[in-house]
Amino acid sequence: MKPHHHPDVATLMAYSAGALSSAFSAVVSAHLSVCHACRECLREMDAIGGQLLTQQEGIPLSSDAAERLLARLNEDGPAMPEPHDAPSRHDPDLLPTPLWPYFGRSYRELSWKWIGPGIHHIRAQGVPDHLMLLRVAPGRSLPMHTHGGSELTMILRGAYDDTLGHFAPGDVADLDNDTEHQPVTAPGVPCICVAATDAPLVFSGWLARMLQPMVRM
Known part of the structure; x- marks a missing residue:
């Protein structure tokens, strides 16, 4: 599957920033699960966003606080949607994985x-x-x-x-x-x-x- 129509760049940027509602995020995630081009674009946006965050001034964290924050981000942060064309996803009866919480x-x-x-x-x-x-x-x-x-x-x-x-x-x-x-x-x-x-x-x-x-x- 190679999609020809994709979310707008502004929509992907909002998704990367965590600014989309859960409804819109679900549709973007479903598209990302089948679109290699948009997954690569999102990785670039995430990297740019990470660089911008490191350049912002803030309150220094203790080593313990920093470790807890990183652990929380790793636990709860949104993962890159798994490609729907992976071997485990070949069953044509399966909906895209990001839609399972909403529709089964x-x-x-x-x-x-x-x-x-x-x-x-x-x-x-x-x-x-x-x-x-x-x-x-x-x-x-x-x-x-x-x-x-x-x-x-x-x-x-x-x-x-x-x-x-x-x-x-x-x-x-x-x-x-x-x-x-x-x-x-x-x-x-x-x-x-x-x-x-x-x-x-x-x-x-x-x-x-x-x-x-x-x-x-």
């Missing part, structure tokens, strides 16, 4: 909820912002919409096309409120993606706007 490990164990003709979703609970899995039947058009804030979507299975191009497994759409689009899923298999949003979508059609409070998108 297996595609076949997912409990989808109907929200419209050919459209189902699963919403993660207990996370800031909105994080959900979305499954859209092949050959379907989603309503034309813009975004009330930011949206980060990664394709897990299937594909879709919109004004921004063709999005296949591993690709990420990093969108803001300046983007208006209407994804159309490719024929063949359902399109499954994971999406994080920090504000409701803004639909153009009156029917989609009427149904929006019911589906909470």
Whole structure:
């Protein structure tokens, strides 16, 4: 898998700095698990961030305090997501590892909820912002919409096309409120993606706007 669409550099920088919410971090982590190029970019950002920290003045720590701090960072700090194409990850039924805490490990164990003709979703609970899995039947058009804030979507299975191009497994759409689009899923298999949003979508059609409070998108 070699993704062609990636998170914005600013999004990766925020991830490196620990400034993303858990919902957006989950999508970035899932992409990092399949994208060698972004993992390398993140390593460079982490190294630059580490150098900047060493140049800042601060209160000197005792040797004991420094050792405890390093131990805490090693224990709780975010680890680089494991590549999803590693031998232990070849099972096609497994979701990307970073999504397991929110949705479980297996595609076949997912409990989808109907929200419209050919459209189902699963919403993660207990996370800031909105994080959900979305499954859209092949050959379907989603309503034309813009975004009330930011949206980060990664394709897990299937594909879709919109004004921004063709999005296949591993690709990420990093969108803001300046983007208006209407994804159309490719024929063949359902399109499954994971999406994080920090504000409701803004639909153009009156029917989609009427149904929006019911589906909470």
